[in-house]
Amino acid sequence: VRARAVAVATGAYGLQGLTPLLKNRVFPVLSNSIVTRPLTDEELQATNFLTHQAITDTRTLRFYYRLLPDRRVQIGSRSAISGAAAHQEHHYRLLVDGLARKFPALKGIRIDHSWWGWVDVSHDMMPRVVQPDPAQSIYYALGYGGNGVSFSAHAGRRMAERVAGLRGPEIELPIYDSALPFPRQGEWTAPFRRLGQSMLYRWYWLRDEIL
Numbered sequence: 750v751r752a753r754a755v756a757v758a759t760g761a762y763g764l765q766g767l768t769p770l771l772k773n774r775v776f777p778v779l780s781n782s783i784v785t786r787p788l789t790d791e792e793l794q795a796t797n798f799l800t801h802q803a804i805t806d807t808r809t810l811r812f813y814y815r816l817l818p819d820r821r822v823q824i825g826s827r828s829a830i831s832g833a834a835a836h837q838e839h840h841y842r843l844l845v846d847g848l849a850r851k852f853p854a855l856k857g858i859r860i861d862h863s864w865w866g867w868v869d870v871s872h873d874m875m876p877r878v879v880q881p882d883p884a885q886s887i888y889y890a891l892g893y894g895g896n897g898v899s900f901s902a903h904a905g906r907r908m909a910e911r912v913a914g915l916r917g918p919e920i921e922l923p924i925y926d927s928a929l930p931f932p933r934q935g936e937w938t939a940p941f942r943r944l945g946q947s948m949l950y951r952w953y954w955l956r957d958e959i960l
């Protein structure tokens with residue numbers, strides 16, 4: 750393939766071997782979602798949803814949820830550490846139980862959809878829409894940390910402008926002018942990141958639920 754420019758918009762997928770510019774630059778984290786059947790009038794009243802906007806709680810390992818336009822409830826949270834464990838029942842149960850804790854009227858409600866996937870978390874939790882090396886015509890829009898399709902649409906537009914040699918109306922911000930950072934302690938820590946994540950998940954759970 751011959752190309753004048755390459756734009757990487759692959760989310761958390763396939764980044765390690767794509768270009769050395771991206772090796773270890775994002776930390777893929779699994780996210781999980783479930784969607785209920787549409788709520789009845791009584792259930793809707795009992796849940797007291799006043800908006801379709803996304804809502805999040807204040808845990809470190811947050812639950813985020815919203816009432817969809819067709820009156821279903823979607824709720825999501827973190828999932829397994831590794832892709833191989835993502836199908837395990839207890840990750841699904843975490844969401845079903847979390848839904849019932851927030852909305853007792855929805856305990857036992859039928860779940861119509863469930864899915865999981867990787868989100869691209871950057872090491873400073875900030876996205877980047879940049880050409881990281883002026884000597885190479887490689888661009889990327891990455892590191893949204895699961896913060897949604899609205900930002901990915903915006904980032905796609907900003908990146909397309911850059912590939913076309915245009916400067917968009919964006920204000921001067923580090924997210925447009927700096928590359929995704931390495932792990933803070935240096936690249937040698939990268940192989941141990943999953944171990945650290947596993948320990949942090951346990952600590953955060955203890956802090957969120959017990960302490």
Ligand SMILES: Cc1cc2nc3c(=O)[nH]c(=O)nc-3n(C[C@H](O)[C@H](O)[C@H](O)COP(=O)(O)OP(=O)(O)OC[C@H]3O[C@@H](n4cnc5c(N)ncnc54)[C@H](O)[C@@H]3O)c2cc1C
Pocket residue numbers: 758759760761762763779780781782823825864865866867868890893894895896897898899901
């Ligand atoms: C379980 C879950 C629930 C979510 N719920 C919500 C929600 O309710 N609301 C919301 O706003 N956001 C939600 N998000 C976050 C949202 O999905 C992401 O922030 C957004 O999709 C990121 O968009 P993207 O285009 O950067 O990457 P992606 O949507 O991940 O797209 C990347 C694409 O690149 C392709 N690709 C990968 N590698 C290669 C390669 N080597 N060559 C070619 N193509 C490749 C992939 O197949 C994929 O199609 C959720 C995420 C997950 C995982």
